[in-house]
Amino acid sequence: MTSYDVLAEVYEWLISDAKSTPPEFAAAFADVTRLLPANARVLDCSCGTGHLAVGLAGLGMQVVATDASAAMVRRTAELSEEFGASVRTVRADWEELPDHFDDATFDMVFCVGNSLHHAVGARGRRAALESMSRLLRRGGRVVLTSRNWELVRARGSRLDIGDRLVRRNGRDAVVVYRWEIAPQWEDEHRIEIAVAQVDASEQVLVRSELLSCWPCRHDDLDVELRRAGLRTESSTFDPEAENYTVVASRI
Known part of the structure; x- marks a missing residue:
């Protein structure tokens, strides 16, 4: 799996201007976070430098941030300390998540930043989605962003x-x-x-x-979500747009 250990030191230059601070990053997902209960338990399983995780913690959520890159986890911990945010950080790839957390632990799981395409092939994507699905309570939601491949x-x-x-x-x-x-x-x-x-x-x-x-088509992602026990609730996919967001719920 891709490490991002080098880019971790300069990753903020890859984040859009509209999401350059933790509050702005969290605000970009306000349409889904408003569906959460008070004090919701949330996992950011591709946390990067922690902008989303820290932003969500600032909204009063119980946040866990994981990433396959040790450097990204370190940067998330540093950002959490800078903002005085309570974020638990764990270095883990998607397939390792069930080793760290019980099933049905979280109300919402985020996998953003075009991260899922770094899973190795269709088998890797399925394993990643199955891990996310296992950790969601019934009715909980996974939020994914993807490039328009x-x-x-x-x-x-x-x-x-x-x-x-x-x-x-x-x-x-x-x-x-x-x-x-x-x-x-x-x-x-x-x-x-x-x-x-x-x-x-x-x-x-x-x-x-x-x-x-390892890219996948938009339609293929929908199929893989269903196989992982997730039902697509919404998708912003547009054939002419560069990126899209999918929200799927645990059946």
Whole structure:
């Protein structure tokens, strides 16, 4: 599985301006979090640098944040301390989640940031979704975000260079994506992501990581959710949009 240990140090440059703080990140999911009971138990199982987990904790939820990357878990713990948020952090990949938590522990599970496509193939996605499903109480919901892989594959292998500087923590950077699109859907695809920071002396520091991913079609994801015991309640999928969100409930 992809580590993200290098990109963990610069991941904030990959987060959109609209979600650049924990409160803003949590607010982006207000349409689903308003469905939760008071003091809800929530799992962010692809927590990244912790913006969503810390934002949810700020709303009074009991939050657990997990990630396969030890560096991401560390950054989440640091952000939690910075904001004075109560977030439990655990390093675990999706298949390890049932080793750490009892079945039906959570009211909602988040898997956002286009994370699921890093699971290895259809088998890996099924295992990840089954783990999330097991940890949800009956009627609880999983919230997923995904790239529109139909669009990504249609554009083919390419180099995407950001057309503007992105400012985070008083520093500017340019973000570059290099896409290696495999011939078949089920084959391993690769994305190299580079963050080129420009410091005050105009020196450029580049951090990059080559990530593996296994995309799936929107319709296939719906089938895999059902097989994991989850019923799709809503989807924002649009053939022309870059990303979409799926909300599915535990049957």
